[in-house]
Amino acid sequence: MKAAWDYHLFADGYCLQLEGFSIKGGRWHVIRFPSMMALLQHPRHGAILFDTGYSERFPAATKSFPNALYRWLTPVTVDPKMTAPAYLARRGLNADALSLVVLSHFHADHMGALHDFPNAVFSCSRRGLESIEGKSSLAGLRHAFLPELMPPGFRSRAEFVEDKPQVTLADHWRPFENGGDLLGDGSLVAVDLPGHAIGQFGLAFDGREGRPVFLVADSCWSRRAYRENLTPSLLGWIPQADRSAYVETLQKLHELHCRSPEIRIVPTHCDEGEGE
Ligand SMILES: [Zn+2]
Numbered sequence: 001m002k003a004a005w006d007y008h009l010f011a012d013g014y015c016l017q018l019e020g021f022s023i024k025g026g027r028w029h030v031i032r033f034p035s036m037m038a039l040l041q042h043p044r045h046g047a048i049l050f051d052t053g054y055s056e057r058f059p060a061a062t063k064s065f066p067n068a069l070y071r072w073l074t075p076v077t078v079d080p081k082m083t084a085p086a087y088l089a090r091r092g093l094n095a096d097a098l099s100l101v102v103l104s105h106f107h108a109d110h111m112g113a114l115h116d117f118p119n120a121v122f123s124c125s126r127r128g129l130e131s132i133e134g135k136s137s138l139a140g141l142r143h144a145f146l147p148e149l150m151p152p153g154f155r156s157r158a159e160f161v162e163d164k165p166q167v168t169l170a171d172h173w174r175p176f177e178n179g180g181d182l183l184g185d186g187s188l189v190a191v192d193l194p195g196h197a198i199g200q201f202g203l204a205f206d207g208r209e210g211r212p213v214f215l216v217a218d219s220c221w222s223r224r225a226y227r228e229n230l231t232p233s234l235l236g237w238i239p240q241a242d243r244s245a246y247v248e249t250l251q252k253l254h255e256l257h258c259r260s261p262e263i264r265i266v267p268t269h270c271d272e273g274e275g276e
Pocket residue numbers: 105107196197218
């Protein structure tokens with residue numbers, strides 16, 4: 001039997017957004033969108049980070065125009081004590097020693113701390129990378145991409161999920177059928193979640209006590225969205241890359257939740273706390 005992953009969810013900050021923006025029928029009051037990350041630990045594979053939050057680089061990179069637009073649209077608060085390297089240090093891990101960072105997509109609130117892991121391989125989507133590579137700050141803004149957050153030589157350190165062997169997921173993951181086998185033993189599977197951003201994927205794995213976990217990044221913004229199959233509001237469609245793919249992915253997550261409620265589905269920005 002495959003060993004399970006221990007995992008910890010944590011956030012280094014949040015942005016403010018209207019609930020009515022994120023889901024159709026939501027109230028027009030301000031809610032927090034936490035910038036969630038996950039630290040995964042495995043007896044054989046060691047420590048892996050899924051996404052890297054804002055870090056203190058995000059406020060620094062959005063001080064002036066045009067990047068400041070990003071911050072004006074979604075006011076951001078960052079807690080320096082909870083950034084990815086700070087959180088790892090609290091758990092006795094050194095950011096310099098981390099060997100793998102999995103990046104779900106290239107939006108600024110997921111890639112803030114990439115600079116802080118100088119020796120890590122970046123597991124990411126080639127299509128996602130090619131959609132933002134070489135983009136200026138102004139051109140990148142439309143894709144929520146800040147070039148300042150990309151470490152130099154990123155591509156030479158990247159390992160693309162598209163190149164990984166495909167594995168068939170167990171029945172309880174239906175309607176999701178397969179994904180990229182990131183570590184060669186089927187213990188960590190990158191599952192395509194198209195719609196929100198080009199190349200976006202999530203991570204499927206067995207967590208503590210064998211409970212399956214699905215980190216679904218920004219394929220929806222809340223647990224309520226997949227539970228009730230609620231799409232974004234009219235304005236909430238603006239940042240999405242592909243509307244029909246988004247609808248299809250959300251429908252699949254809704255089906256997965258109905259068929260296999262034991263799977264813990266974790267959207268990055270859901271404020272419905274479940275603890276670690
Ligand atoms: Zn995003």
